[in-house]
Amino acid sequence: MSQDTDTDGDGTRVVRAGQPDPVAGQPFLPGPVFAAPYHLGQGERYYARYENPTLDAFEAALSTLEGGPAVVFPSGMAAISAVLLTALRPGDRVVVPSDGYFGTRVFVHEELARFDIRVLEVSTVDLDEVAGAGGLEGVALLLIESPSNPRLDVCNIEAVTEAAHDSGCLVAVDNTAATPLGQRPLELGADYSLAADTKALTGHSDVLLGHVAAHDAERATRVRAWRTRSGALPGPFEVWLAHRSLGTLDLRLDRQAANARALAHALVDHPAVSGLRYPGLPNDPAHDQFTRQMRRPLGLLSFELADAATVERFLTASRLAIAATSFGGLHTTVDRRAQWGGDRVSEGFIRVSCGCEDTADLVADFVAAADSLRSRP
Ligand SMILES: *Cc1c(COP(=O)(O)O)cnc(C)c1O
DSSP, X not given: OOXXXXXXXXXHHHHHTTOOOOOTTSOSSOOOOOOSBOOOSSSSOOBTTTOOHHHHHHHHHHHHHHTSOEEEESSHHHHHHHHHHHHOOTTOEEEEETTSOHHHHHHIIIIIGGGTOEXXXXXXXXXXXXXXXXXXXXXXXXXXXXXXXXXXXXXXXXXXXXXXXXXXXXXXXXXXTTHHHHOOTTTTTOSEEEEETTTTTTOSSOOOOEEEXXXXXXXXXXXXXXXXXXXXXXXXXXXXXHHHHHXXXXXXXXXXXXXXXXXXXXXXXXXTOEEEEOTTSTTSTTHHHHHHHOSSOOSEEEEEOSSHHHHHHHHHHOSSOEEOSSOOSSSOEEEEGGGGSOSOOOTTEEEEEOOSSOHHHHHHHHHHHHHHTTSOO
């Protein structure tokens, strides 16, 4: 495998990550290997639940980007549940974000309670204080989501992790929003970095995928054993699609962030818009910590319109905003989070995931749609 160097920039790293050394007459990225059993013989491979070269190549790419061994899963939730189920024992306490991805809270409450695992919820903005005050004593695992989804709050991962480790608590970071180009949790001290690669990492709104990277090789081995034993493997075609998409990650994130920044500036003082959050704005509550911790800006922002009906009118007036949940794709999408019932947000709260459209087109479209809200329907 071609290795990246410290001096390579993000664009170079994602284009080369996990690619085989050049072989004359062979493709840059070999196609997906479809096999359940392999012919038995001299080779090591015998069954695809144990090994598949397409998965190996993508995992090599993720390991390079994360800075620790990576294991790929068929969804973000499969990655999160693999960490929870390998790191926790009956009677343990786990802390999850109260303002993070709601599927994680559903999983811990509905599936882990049976194993006598006690769940505490702490909001991302309170984590620094709770961890600093010894609030993680007796906690086996802390799951951080920073920036949090959907509000985009940020905690000091390095400080919280240090306090957690002092209390004997392991730390996993859900790095979905940032991707390893935006933030490397393992370098900030975390034991696990995990993500829903369904979102920005693959970025084309066409695959469900996730991964776990671990600081210590033994933890990655344990997660891999869990995957082999439980059978939670992605198909080779999805993994190949993800690897193919990875090469444009730097370009996509750049455009998405440029679009988010432009929309944030254009809408922050708009009379139809309130509570706009974009950590790249100097007066955003997350700005300082975001700037210290993150390697690049985000393509996400959130704001509030008056109510659910106003969001409907906004979507009808806009040409480029697509109503869809999920985020991080090529298309700009708007998600009215209250419709799902899992987040503590107002009826008119929306998360905007900026796509790769032209910035001027997107700003003109969003501003016109927001302007149209001032006239009554
Ligand atoms: C979407 C998401 C998940 C779950 O990912 P799936 O691929 O849908 O299972 C987990 N965490 C965060 C932050 C997410 O946004």
